[in-house]
Amino acid sequence: MSDTLLDIEPGLAGLPPTVGDHLRGLRGALHLRILGTVRAAMREQGRSLTGGQGQGLALGVRTAVDTFVDAVAEPDRALAPTRAVFHTLGRTEYREGHRVDALRAVLTLGARDIWAFLVEQAAAPAATGGTPTGPDARSTGPDAGGAGTAAGPTGTDAGPAPTDLYVIAGALFGYADALAGAAAEGFLDEQRDTAQDWATLRRRLVTLLVQPDPPAEEVLRAAAETARWPLPATVAVVSVHGTDAEHLARVVGAGTVATVIGDAVRLVLPEPRTPGRLDQARQALAGRRAAVGPAVARHRARLSYRLSRRALSLHQQGALGPDPVVSCDDHLLTLLTDWEPGLAGHLADTVLAPLAGLRPTTRRTLAETLHGWLRRQGQVVAVAEDLHTHPQTVRYRMRQLRALFGPALDDPDARLVLALALRSRPTGGADHSDAG
Known part of the structure; x- marks a missing residue:
């Protein structure tokens, strides 16, 4: 296990101090750029940086950038605290039903973007009027202040020389792999800790399926x-x-998952139109x-659940x-x-108000007649038979009834x-x- 960035890339020991300062x-600028890249990658995964795990990942990105920048300047700085952050993120990825590959992909994209950003900075002229970084901007003679020292005062302004960039690249991508490894360890640790708790996993799955806002497809697939x-x-x-719930899921079979929501068991039956399954x-x-x-x-699925x-x-x-056992489609x-x-009840009170002032016997007789007349679409003989x-x-x-209800009896909606x-x-x- 790499405890420092120097363990990942020994060549960092030869970088001049100006590179770390740069x-x-x-x-x-790295914070802004990498967070933008990570946000775009999260959106492609159907996720956001605004939720709990998203905010944790945003903090992890800032921590990773800060640690890398400081470790280039001080390559013997310990990486353990940052690895611990990504170990925790890996655990959270598992708990939230994501795949560890999603976090690894974000780390890889972030590392590539850091590298692209540093190359762009090195290729641009120095902001204070220095010369562009290139082979001629570096001295390798005995007066250069050690291997890798940028020539003159323009070294810090112009950024790392190309050979320095290669060293940084080796450290950067090795560092990203180390963080991805820490996240994978956290993911596997959490998976091991909950491997036997299938009830929890399937309860979460059922909850995702029936929650008010449908989850992103990637989230559901991961769960x-x-x-x-x-x-x-x-x-x-x-x-x-x-x-x-668990007993009923086993009894019903056919891949049914279940949990208790509210005061009852909710079974999710897959592919219910399969012949004989219902x-x-x-x-x-x-x-x-x-x-x-x-x-x-x-x-x-939420519609089926609510019904x-x-x-x-x-x-x-x-x-x-x-x-x-009743079927919603039948009712x-x-x-x-x-x-x-x-x-x-409120509907009945409102639209049957014309009957309210009648004697109970008369009200009942007229209500039965009106009900029959509506069901038989005005066929008097059929109503009389009924x-x-x-x-x-x-x-x-x-x-x-016409005296009581007037034109309403001729209005289809009424x-x-x-x-x-x-x-x-x-x-x-x-x-x-x-009325309850």
Whole structure:
């Protein structure tokens, strides 16, 4: 293990002090340039420097630049503190579901950019009017102040001579490899520490899939790779009453991953349209109260999760029928009208207000007639048959309803709202049981 930059590149011992002073003068410009390069590389990976790990990486970049600049001037300076920073970054990369190659790529790009920047600086004329750096700007005679001393007072202004740059290059790329090695060690240490905790890995994977903002594809792929879960094109989220996530994932099988979110198990079933897969899942969940979300593209997993979560809640309230395992696709209208607790009741209170002042018996009779008339699209004879009454009676009641509701009975949108309200409140009476 290299403890100093001198261990990486012994030639640093021969550099003149002016070279180290020159690099220290470029410290601020190097910070700006390398951070810009790292930001661009992070964006390509679907990541940002604004989050916790991003800010840590930005600090790591500044630390790496500072250490390198100072170590060129003082090549026996210890590298251990900077290696520790990148060891920690490697651990964090693993915890956040990234691949260690991503951090290595950032380090390689940063080192190349530092090298390009130093070459550009060396190729430019000295800012204070000195001569350009080149073979003639360097003295190798006995009066040159030691091997590698720049000629005259222009050495510091013009930057390192080409032979000095080659030494710096060897130190720079060896230094980047050392930091990448420290990051890889941190990554592997974290992987070893959590290798047996598959529940944690898969819990994180499920959370990524169903979080409000879909994760970047690279982030999701890294998390799936870490959890050893082949990333499917489509998924269905199943919400199950209980907390035995790992047990249920094993029972359902077919690559299902699971965790507990809120008060229920959330199973992510890959490729649910595979013939027999949903039937197998339903059989495995026999005897458990569960709601199967719709099959959706992977990036829409949150929709399947939200529907199954709400369906399970309604199922526990007895709103989705007697079957223990229900499918969201079979109850979309109920999910739509009962999505927000209390909303269906408010809708009924509002649009059925014309019935509110009637006697209970009359209100119930008119509500049943209106509901039947809307369902049968105004076919009086069919409504009469459904209600076991005479068509003339239905016509009489409809005249009463037209007096109460007026033009609304001829408006398609108003009829739709009335049908939804009566579906929630068939008798037309006040009922605040769903106001919670």
